[in-house]
Amino acid sequence: MPDLDRSRNLWPQIADDLRKRLRAGEWAPGERFPGTVALAAHYGVxxxxxxxxxxxxRSEGWLRLEVGQGNFVSEAKPDH
Structure with a gap:
């Protein structure tokens, strides 16, 4: 479980960590992204x-939602 600063909002910290992992190629473009239940267990939140x-x-373009299927890694990395 990654270290989170519990004195600050947690979701932006988790989003930052996931962004870093996406940039590093932990999930390939088009690959199904872990669900929120699995992520919650990983981060302990x-x-x-x-x-x-x-x-x-998703709003930044890192992920795309396929209704009934889940979130998938976008083909192109956003310029952020």
Whole structure:
């Protein structure tokens, strides 16, 4: 479980960590991204917290949602 500063909002920290992992190529373009339940278990937080991080990554273009299938890594990395 990664170190999180529990005195600050957790979801932005998780989104930052996931961004770093995406940039590093931990998940390939087109690959299914872990679900919010699995991410919550990994980070030791509530599922709602990881949901906020995933929504942020989708809005930035890192992930795309396929209804009924889950989130997938976008083909092109955003310029952020």
């Amino acid at each position: 509530a599922q709602a917290t990881t949901q906020k991080a995933v929504v942020a990554l």
